[in-house]
């Protein structure tokens with residue numbers, strides 16, 4: 001069993017962000033901020049903290065703001081320097097120095113599997129990470145680092161797994177686990193099954209470590225659920241032929257690609273924020289304790 005170092009991460013960012021229209025009519029959904037950082041910042045930071053040195057963004061039309069975000073901004077840096085704003089200047093410079101980022105365009109939106117396959121030549125013959133930036137994961141040890149450790153022990157591809165409720169299985173890739181251990185072998189996976197079809201309540205969170213063999217399976221994957229080339233369908237073949245592991249990671253996960261998930265993430269990050277948490281906590285207490293204020297924000301139906 002050959003264990004190789006994981007140096008590269010693929011981050012697909014070509015999605016339209018229809019769930020956040022009209023905001024995403026003129027800005028990429030990955031640039032929506034959780035407090036003062038765009039969603040994409042957290043995924044890149046997680047990858048870098050895990051030891052990734054090269055990031056491959058699979059991008060598309062209307063995503064140029066992402067490239068600008070991770071580039072130097074000489075005018076802004078010059079202005080901040082002149083104004084003596086050292087702290088924010090350092091933060092701005094650090095963003096562009098975070099990692100080596102390469103951009104590939106996904107010319108047609110044919111699905112997540114199709115997006116990942118775009119990275120084949122740049123990744124080459126080595127294991128790599130995939131991070132879906134909508135999935136925000138806050139934990140002491142970065143989630144993708146946790147998966148890398150499972151890869152380090154098993155030499156197999158690894159998926160991040162979490163429990164969901166039976167009503168939500170049809171929104172995700174669902175895992176058929178071989179055991180109920182923390183680290184487990186996967187029998188199979190199925191993309192967005194009905195409640196009846198779902199083999200478990202364990203779903204794939206957007207963090208993956210892949211053996212480069214995944215590319216061969218992606219190449220032969222036909223459009224599946226929703227007419228899209230699904231990465232889950234290629235994982236199904238990978239699991240049957242090469243073996244794939246699942247891992248119930250440690251950390252707090254929010255689906256920031258969903259409006260309610262985005263709101264929850266904002267509250268959670270606000271409560272942990274170095275400068276804001278005290279005042280924000282007080283504000284939330286006031287809102288919860290002050291019933292009329294809470295009710296004022298509710299619809300008539302919810303008030304009943």
Ligand code: G1P
Nearest residue numbers: 112132135172173204205206232
């Ligand atoms: C994608 C994957 C799905 C996975 C999910 C995690 O779905 O296809 O298997 O569970 O990400 O966020 P999407 O959210 O793009 O519909």
